Amino acid sequence: KNNGKNQLVFYETDRAQHEAIRKNIALEISLRSALDRGEMFMQYQPIVDRQQNILGMEALSRWRSPEHGLISPAQFIPLAERAGLIGSIGMWALETGCKQLAAWTQDAEKAAWTLSVNVSALQFNAPSFFDDVLNILTRTRIPPHKLILEVTENIFLNAQGSPLQEGIRRLMAHGVGIALDDFGTGYSSMNYLRNLPITRIKIDRTFISDIAHSKKDQGIVSAMLTLAKALDLQVVAEGVETTAQFDYLKEAGCCAFQGYLFAKPQDISAFSS
């Protein structure tokens, strides 16, 4: 009987795993045609200054599948990476964002906005990536200093002095900004800060959520702000949801903010007029 029970449990797990795999394959098949079928779209979330004036927008990719509904980028980006689709989705995101920024630039009120686009580590493996970025900027007539690529520190793993860093320095020489996203959640942030070509850090929202109350988080964020200042890096606080968080961050000297307190990511229609 013991054996039987164990076998049954094993069988159930097996079936659950099998089901998860089947679901993932179905998602991947749908994702393969998502761009062609026009199922991807972009939402934009403002990055604001201390007076809540908009400094720029972060482009956040969305996928609405007729078969699977609205899928979060936290799910489809890793899937795209595994399926070899991140190159085309990444280029779509850059191009869509830059075209939108070009349209906003026609509007006096929005002319100074910057555009931040998330770029996955795997995109840097394509030798043409750096030229592709510059070509998109030329084609959409976006001045390079208005584009900020958001990367996570995993892009720099094993990349000391590599073509990757050269490529990034080349983009930076054109004026393109490089933001280290989710700052503080990785492994060796200090080392990265010392060596890497970046212009901005984005303090991860896990350090912001308790900032109004937690002495520890206050200490960490103050240290990050001091560090950024010493290294001449811009700082954006991510995930600001309450006035108390915003007030604390302003008091601590932070100058740029992003979060639901100001606006959720929204369709472009929300920013027109």
Ligand code: C2E
């Ligand atoms: P991220 O770049 O760190 O973007 C911030 C995420 O936090 C977004 O989630 C945003 O909707 C969410 N957020 C913003 N303000 C708040 C807040 O006040 N509270 C809370 N709880 N959340 C907030 P989203 O849109 O689901 O994107 C998740 C991640 O997916 C992004 O994290 C980014 O790493 C990735 N991603 C999105 N679009 C792209 C893309 O086009 N390419 C690549 N490679 N990655 C992308």
Ligand code: MG
């Ligand atoms: Mg980001």
Ligand code: MG
């Ligand atoms: Mg982030």
Ligand code: MG
């Ligand atoms: Mg992220």
